[in-house]
Amino acid sequence: MTREQVAALLAYAGRIDPRTAYLDAAETAAQLTNWCEMLAEVPATAPGGWDAGAVLHRHVASSPYPVLPVDITRPWAAHRRTLLALHTDPRPDVDPDDVAGYQDAMRAQRHAVATGQAAPSSARQLTGGPHPAVAGRIPAGRTLPAGPAAALAPFRPARAAREAAAAAGRPDAFAVSCGWCRAPVGEQCRRRTNAAGDRPGSWTRRRTPHPSRIEDAAARTSRREHAA
Numbered sequence: 001m002t003r004e005q006v007a008a009l010l011a012y013a014g015r016i017d018p019r020t021a022y023l024d025a026a027e028t029a030a031q032l033t034n035w036c037e038m039l040a041e042v043p044a045t046a047p048g049g050w051d052a053g054a055v056l057h058r059h060v061a062s063s064p065y066p067v068l069p070v071d072i073t074r075p076w077a078a079h080r081r082t083l084l085a086l087h088t089d090p091r092p093d094v095d096p097d098d099v100a101g102y103q104d105a106m107r108a109q110r111h112a113v114a115t116g117q118a119a120p121s122s123a124r125q126l127t128g129g130p131h132p133a134v135a136g137r138i139p140a141g142r143t144l145p146a147g148p149a150a151a152l153a154p155f156r157p158a159r160a161a162r163e164a165a166a167a168a169g170r171p172d173a174f175a176v177s178c179g180w181c182r183a184p185v186g187e188q189c190r191r192r193t194n195a196a197g198d199r200p201g202s203w204t205r206r207r208t209p210h211p212s213r214i215e216d217a218a219a220r221t222s223r224r225e226h227a228a
Contacts, residue, residue, distance in 0.1 A: 001040070005044045006036045009052055009053060010031065012056065019066045020066050020067055034069065038072075039072060042072055042076045043076075043115065046079070046116025047083065047118070047120070048079060048086075048119070050116060055075050056071070059071045080114055083113050083119075084110065084114055086122050087113045087122070088120075088121055088123050092108075109121075157188065158174060158188045161209070171217035171218045171220070173209040174186055174188075174209065175220070178209065178210055178212070178213040179216060180212050180213065181203075181210060183213075188209070190204065190205050191204060
């Protein structure tokens with residue numbers, strides 16, 4: 001913030017909380033100098049809803065203590081981290097072969113976001129819905145074409161079983177945990193192994209869910225249908 005902005009912020013603080021206002025000119029000047037030093041890298045406003053005046057107001061409204069510069073700098077540090085986390089480093093309009101220039105442009109982008117001069121550039125979202133070729137496969141619980149899905153089925157039996165159940169209109173057994181083997185939601189059922197040399201308590205994954213798990217999934221589906 002500039003000195004003028006800090007002075008305006010202090011005037012606002014003195015108006016809503018008279019404890020922060022000094023009548024002595026020397027004390028007022030010292031207070032302004034201290035606040036300018038602390039808030040030099042804090043913007044008055046910034047993308048993402050940052051407003052130093054609003055932060056000051058919230059502090060006065062919620063805290064029994066007079067506002068201090070750190071009550072502004074700490075929230076700004078948290079807000080800045082949020083902005084940087086949303087920034088995805090878009091490709092700058094610089095020749096990538098110019099390594100130094102490219103790195104400088106990337107640093108400039110991040111600095112602009114970190115100082116509140118520019119909004120973070122987030123990854124663009126798909127807003128038009130799935131492609132028609134994919135939309136037709138989603139109701140059957142399958143997003144891959146039939147050929148690749150069949151080729152991958154032996155390597156992902158749980159997924160293949162879920163797709164087959166969805167295509168046949170049967171309840172998804174993997175949508176519930178298994179009460180028999182305690183397999184969590186989305187994971188295959190398991191069984192104890194009795195092979196020679198296996199450690200006690202070792203187990204392997206079943207290619208099909210336990211019958212009790214299928215019954216639990218059917219009961220859950222029935223309850224949802226009755227509730228609807």
